[in-house]
Structure formats: structure tokens, C-alpha cells
Amino acid sequence: MKPDELASAHCAPRKGKEHALGAAEVQRYLDHLPGWTLSADGNGIVKTYRFEDFHRTMAFVNAVAWIAHVEDHHPDFKVSYPSCELHYSTHDVGGLSLNDFICAARVESLIGPH
Numbered sequence: 001m002k003p004d005e006l007a008s009a010h011c012a013p014r015k016g017k018e019h020a021l022g023a024a025e026v027q028r029y030l031d032h033l034p035g036w037t038l039s040a041d042g043n044g045i046v047k048t049y050r051f052e053d054f055h056r057t058m059a060f061v062n063a064v065a066w067i068a069h070v071e072d073h074h075p076d077f078k079v080s081y082p083s084c085e086l087h088y089s090t091h092d093v094g095g096l097s098l099n100d101f102i103c104a105a106r107v108e109s110l111i112g113p114h
């Protein structure tokens with residue numbers, strides 16, 4: 001999939017090692033997702049979003065939760081008063097799949113320029 005197609009794609013059940021993305025493909029997608037980086041263990045992608053106050057942070061958390069519900073793909077959240085760290089990884093492949101990048105791209109579209 002081309003990186004600019006991620007935000008309009010939908011997650012699909014992806015289970016098993018054959019759906020794990022290789023390092024080159026991971027880097028190609030990360031290059032199109034500003035602020036997203038590989039997690040320390042290399043099995044996930046992370047980004048911290050910053051907000052003016054708790055209300056805005058929680059509005060973001062709820063919007064991302066809706067994406068998770070619709071796409072049936074679920075991030076870990078680390079929530080503080082002015083920030084939310086998102087962590088996407090695909091447990092079913094033991095690493096990164098296309099689903100992680102689709103959701104990250106959808107969050108980027110949701111939040112707009114920042």
C-alpha cells in the first residue's frame with residue numbers, strides 16, 4: 001500500500017507472522033507520519049500528542065477510542081493532563097502490521113495540522 005493511501009484504508013484481521021512488516025516497509029510508512037517513531041523494543045510505533053488542558057486531552061482520547069472501535073484495532077494510551085502518548089502494535093503478529101499504520105494515519109487526519 002502507498003503511504004498516502006493509509007488514512008483512507010481500513011484495518012482487516014491480520015494474524016500470524018506473514019503479516020508482520022519488514023524494517024524497510026516500516027521506515028517507508030514512518031517517513032509519512034510526522035512525529036511517529038519506533039518504540040524502544042521495535043515492536044510498536046509511538047507518538048505523544050500535546051494539548052492545552054485535560055478536557056482537550058480527553059476529547060482526543062475518546063476520538064481515538066472511536067477509531068479503535070470502528071477499526072477493531074486498539075492502541076495503548078498513556079494519558080496525562082496535557083498529553084496523550086499513543087502506542088500501536090499488533091499483538092496478533094508479534095510486531096507491526098499495516099493495521100498500526102492505518103490507525104496512526106487516521107489519527108493524523110483526525111487531528112489535522114498541528
Ligand SMILES: C[C@H](O)[C@H](O)[C@H]1CNC2=NC(N)=NC(=O)C2=N1
Pocket residue numbers: 013072073074075088089090091092093
Ligand atoms: C479479532 C480482533 O480483530 C483481534 O483480536 C484484534 C483486536 N484488536 C487488536 N489490537 C491490537 N493492537 N492488536 C491486535 O492484534 C488486535 N487484534
